Amino acid sequence: MANDDRSAGEVVIAVLTYRRPGDISLALPRLAAQATTLAAGDRPPATVLVIDNDPAASAQAAVQDIAGTLGPGLVRYAHEPRPGIAAARNRALADAGTAALLAFIDDDEVPSEHWLAQLVELQQRTGAAAVVGPVISEYEHEPEPWIQAGRFFRRRRLATGTPLTVAATNNLLLDLDQVRALGLSFDERFGLSGGSDTLFTRQLVQRGGSMLWCDEAVVVDRVPASRLTRGWVLRRALRSGNSAARVNLELAAAAAPRLAAARASSLAAGSLRLLGGAARLGAGLLTGSTAHQAMGLRTAARGLGMASAAFGYVYSEYRRK
Structure with a gap:
């Protein structure tokens, strides 16, 4: 209390x-x-x-x-x-x-x-x-x-x-x-x-x-x-995946073995999302399903953000000119 x-x-x-x-x-x-x-x-x-x-x-x-x-x-x-x-x-x-x-x-x-x-x-x-x-x-x-x-x-x-x-x-x-x-x-x-x-x-x-x-x-x-544009929401999905994976890497950074495992995990999880999202997008295009198309691209964008973080890429959504 x-x-x-x-x-x-x-x-x-x-x-x-x-x-x-x-x-x-x-x-x-x-x-x-x-x-x-x-x-x-x-x-x-x-x-x-x-x-x-x-x-x-x-x-x-x-x-x-x-x-x-x-x-x-x-x-x-x-x-x-x-x-x-x-x-x-x-x-x-x-x-x-x-x-x-x-x-x-x-x-x-x-x-x-x-x-x-x-x-x-x-x-x-x-x-x-x-x-x-x-x-x-x-x-x-x-x-x-x-x-x-x-x-x-x-x-x-x-x-x-x-x-x-x-x-x-x-x-x-x-x-x-x-x-x-x-x-x-x-x-x-x-x-x-x-x-x-x-x-x-x-x-x-x-x-x-x-x-x-x-x-x-x-x-x-x-x-x-x-x-409220497709470009903005997909960039936000990519940034969310990228920053979430970078947080995982930061939390694992205290120990080298954990960091290596975290990098591998981010790459694997991101790649699975990227492939799964692409497959869902393809199914949406074949069936004409707007939901599958949009959610497939959303999943793929987040997966790309996660996988790229494993290689040290930082997507700076709030960068200034």
Whole structure:
């Protein structure tokens, strides 16, 4: 169970942003409302921390203008000029200071009414090192049938309290005392490729921390038209496979025999996915099945990402010009 002394500590909502002034302007009032609602009940005080990952600090003026309308001390701004989302996540860990809990949410997500309160309640009731909530996609326009058939935006839903071994930071609450005790931070080698949250949460569980699902703490991901293309969803599948395999290799890197086995496993698993996906694509072309075509290509792209990681290839989805 959670420590009663700690339960009174501050909660920080961390929202990372990079050159999306419209999104952060929409997000801040919603997140400030979450913080205010939490503090109004018999719960810890909460604040919002914006991490601007643009070297030009492009969000600063907008954040400070909005913060001035939301009440003193409710919103803080921090500039992290080092490129990569892992650096921004680490800045959030550092700037949370002595807070008890840190909640990560994306700047293009909309939290449900009691999102933060539900994450905090489950953490305080169980003493979990991390609590994870679901992400539901809403689209700027309806995806084409091929993307729908491929289930590219389908995410998991689980019963509240289900233990997890891996999670993303798009809806994640961390107990900072436990994070510090476990010696965790985000690996900045994954900053431009993605996957630092996968590695972080897997290490959290491997080092003895518990991570639980909270199905009521929903956030809605607003998917722009630029991501509703076949090229984008297939590149994301490739990147997901590549970063997942790289995380496996990193976790095995402490011992040379384990690393060699991990490389062989990534190559074998990736090759099987690549071949299986190609076979499913072929079956879809023969039968006219859109689902088999889309899911076959999705499987093949993920397999290619996994197999290429075994040879040291890094797909940097977030690389900057």
